[in-house]
Amino acid sequence: xxxxxxEHRYESGLAVxxxxxxxxxxxxxxxxxxxxxxxxxxxxxxxxxxxxxxASAVGSAFSIFxxxxxxxxxxxxxxxxxxxxxxxxxTLGLLGIGIGAVHWAKTLMPDAEVYEPRHQSRSSExxxxxxxxxxxxxxxxxxxxxxxxxxxxxxxxxxxxxxxxIFFFGGLGPNPADTLRHTMWRKGxxxxxxxxxxxxxxxxxxxxxxxxxxxxxxxxxxxxxxxxKAKAAVLLVRVDPSVLKPIAGRxxxxxDGIVAYSKICTHVGCPVALYEQQTHHLLCPCHQSxxxxxxxxxxxxxPASRPLPQLPITVDAEGYLIAQSDFHEPVGPSFWDRSAN
Amino acid sequence: xxNKRRSPFAAALVIVAxxxxxxxxxxxxxxxxxxSNTSQAVTQSQLEEGKQLFLANCASCHGKNGVGxxxxxxxxxxxxxxxxxxxxxGRMPAQAxxxxxxxxxxxxxxxxxxxxxxYVGSLGTGPAIPSADMTAANGDAVRGxxxxxxxxxxxxxxxxxxGALTEGKYAPALKNIPNTRIYEAMLTGPQNxxxxxxxxxxxxxxxxxxTYLKYLDENPSAGGYELAGLGPVAxxxxxxxxxxxxxxxxxxxxxxxxx
Numbered sequence: 001x002x003x004x005x006x007e008h009r010y011e012s013g014l015a016v017x018x019x020x021x022x023x024x025x026x027x028x029x030x031x032x033x034x035x036x037x038x039x040x041x042x043x044x045x046x047x048x049x050x051x052x053x054x055a056s057a058v059g060s061a062f063s064i065f066x067x068x069x070x071x072x073x074x075x076x077x078x079x080x081x082x083x084x085x086x087x088x089x090x091t092l093g094l095l096g097i098g099i100g101a102v103h104w105a106k107t108l109m110p111d112a113e114v115y116e117p118r119h120q121s122r123s124s125e126x127x128x129x130x131x132x133x134x135x136x137x138x139x140x141x142x143x144x145x146x147x148x149x150x151x152x153x154x155x156x157x158x159x160x161x162x163x164x165x166i167f168f169f170g171g172l173g174p175n176p177a178d179t180l181r182h183t184m185w186r187k188g189x190x191x192x193x194x195x196x197x198x199x200x201x202x203x204x205x206x207x208x209x210x211x212x213x214x215x216x217x218x219x220x221x222x223x224x225x226x227x228x229k230a231k232a233a234v235l236l237v238r239v240d241p242s243v244l245k246p247i248a249g250r251x252x253x254x255x256d257g258i259v260a261y262s263k264i265c266t267h268v269g270c271p272v273a274l275y276e277q278q279t280h281h282l283l284c285p286c287h288q289s290x291x292x293x294x295x296x297x298x299x300x301x302x303p304a305s306r307p308l309p310q311l312p313i314t315v316d317a318e319g320y321l322i323a324q325s326d327f328h329e330p331v332g333p334s335f336w337d338r339s340a341n
Numbered sequence: 342x343x344n345k346r347r348s349p350f351a352a353a354l355v356i357v358a359x360x361x362x363x364x365x366x367x368x369x370x371x372x373x374x375x376x377s378n379t380s381q382a383v384t385q386s387q388l389e390e391g392k393q394l395f396l397a398n399c400a401s402c403h404g405k406n407g408v409g410x411x412x413x414x415x416x417x418x419x420x421x422x423x424x425x426x427x428x429x430x431g432r433m434p435a436q437a438x439x440x441x442x443x444x445x446x447x448x449x450x451x452x453x454x455x456x457x458x459x460y461v462g463s464l465g466t467g468p469a470i471p472s473a474d475m476t477a478a479n480g481d482a483v484r485g486x487x488x489x490x491x492x493x494x495x496x497x498x499x500x501x502x503x504g505a506l507t508e509g510k511y512a513p514a515l516k517n518i519p520n521t522r523i524y525e526a527m528l529t530g531p532q533n534x535x536x537x538x539x540x541x542x543x544x545x546x547x548x549x550x551x552t553y554l555k556y557l558d559e560n561p562s563a564g565g566y567e568l569a570g571l572g573p574v575a576x577x578x579x580x581x582x583x584x585x586x587x588x589x590x591x592x593x594x595x596x597x598x599x600x
Contacts, residue, residue: 033599079563106599193541194491204540208530211541212491237535273495274506276533281507285495290507301507 027113035107045107049100056096063089180338181330183215183232185311190216191236191260191321200236201319205258208277211236213260215323231331233263234311235273236321237293239280247296253312255321260311261297264332265289267304282308305334383459391460394453398434407464412438419529420467421458426525428454432532440509441532468528475544476520478555485553488546492537500557502570506533517558520551 035042066085072078123131139145190199194212197219205211213234221228241257253259261282265272270286275293281300282291289302297308309331312324330338396405402413409415413435416424427433431445449457458470490499498504501515510533515523527547530536542550561567568575 031598035599076563077560080561080565083565102595111599195487201540204538206536206538208536209538209541210492210535271495274512275535276506276510277530277535278533279507283507285504288507 027115030113033107033111036111042108045103049104049108052096052100052103054096056093056100059089059092059094059096061089063093065089180332180335183326183331184218184228185215185232185323185326187323187325188316189323190316191234191313191323192216192218194233195219199320202255202258202315202321203319205236205238205321207238207240207257209236209238210273210275210277212263212273230269231264233271234260235263235275235282236260237275239294243280243294245295250296250310250312252314253310253324255314258313258321259293260313260321260323261291261293262309262311262327262331264308265304266306266308267302267333269332272308383463387456387459388463390453391456391458391463394449394457395460398448399457402435407461416461416464418465418467419461420465421462421470422468422525423529423531424461425454425458425470426522426529426531428457429519430522441511444513468525471521471524471528473521475548476524476551477548478520478552480545480548480550480552482549482552482556485546485549485551485556488542489550489553492542493550496534498570498572500562500567500570501554515554518554520555523547523551523554 035045063086066082066089070078070082070085072082144151191211191213192199192215194214197214197216199216200211200213213236214229215232218225218228218232236258238256238258241254244254244257244259263271263273265284265286267284267287267289270284272282272284272289272291274283274285275281276283280293282293282297283289284291284302284304287303289304290300291297291304291308292300296310299305299307309327309329311327313321314324316322395403395407399407399416402410403416404410404413407416409417424433427442428449429447429451431447432442434448435442436445447454462469489497489501493501496504496506496512497515498512503512503514505511512534524547526534527537527542527550528539537547539547562570568579
């Protein structure tokens, strides 16, 4: 047990007593390199370094050649060989220099171990005393301690300075107001096919069919088209009406086995559109949330916490599918002031 | 009382009339989604051969006359297109029960498949095998790509590399699939794939989608090696293991003493 450990020995308690401290092993004994022992190996290493530098030069020359030999034409496929061979040449050019330089240093340059002790980080006593003197003098000359009024008003100014940022950042972007709670769907809006906006007749939706639906009129929007589509996208499916489990209050939301659900996942908003015809499962590709289409799209598996919102639908006089109203709840993921259900 | 007596044929007549009216009106109501494609003439001997093959290879699960059993669904009304898709892709006859019927080596010759498809098609009204003209890849690949991304890519991946579904099922990759089979899959919705009838994806749309898939088959990714087209998971795995591995290897070599 070393002297130091003995000094710190405690009578009792939980202190960990360090015994058998690892001693400084010092620098390991110098090992003579093979290139220092053998003339032949030294010449080999010499040639290796030169070969690496030559390889680098060849690589650079090759990338110039590749620039002309593999041009990018109107055929997009040519990007592939252009990128590949240009990159190959430049890589060889850079790696050749780098590996060559390191190999040179490791095998041929002197390999004697040297060490340089770290200087003390604590300043000398004189420097410390001089620094204190400077601070004291500055305080005396500025009167920072003596002039209470100035000192306190400075504190106030410094404390106030960051406050405007709270309001600047708070006002970033327009306040979404209630746009998160409503979509483009209105009473009587026809269900139309994504992306061309052809309205859908109920008779066209055969059993087992899936239609990717947008509200009719979406394709005519200009500035807000994507925002509205992101909220209003709907998946339309027809199943055998007898497998649909009735949900209280939603008995007339479907039409003859045709149901429409929001395509926006209630977890983080990916489009839920992987529909399995035989199991009636709807799968979200992002985090594997699985919804049961026949049971109000309740969550069967995965991180989503709410069922997908259902769009109440019916048909108009011409047989086209129309919305009865907007969704009865906000679509998509939770947000700050959305209620829990 | 004798004059009030109904003919013994009256009941049968009423039933037949009822069937014709209800069946006829059903067919009329669904006329928009049905195929009236009669590209292949069906001969009686073909039907007879198809029936024999069906009895020997299919009827144990799908029942005599394709009425279905507890093991497999009815084939009445699925159409020749469905039978052709299942048999010519090697999914049928099924080898074993499971989450999904697997692709296996095809069990029949082209003539036998045509015979089975003709027989199954004769069981009810269903989509016929599309003609070569309908499935030719000479449509609009750009439009096909847009339709593919909206209707197909969520399961089959944006470049048709396939993807996982729930509980062991998966959407197969769509590389080098014969045109007719792509068309039939959209039309009939095999297994868990939804049906995309001609009102949803019109024959022109279907042609465009086939054109897009054929374009993908013939044109390699412009961005270099695509790592099976699986996207960020495969790419991340590659860069974390191969890329970072190379960097660590270099670092170790830089710090090692020369021998």
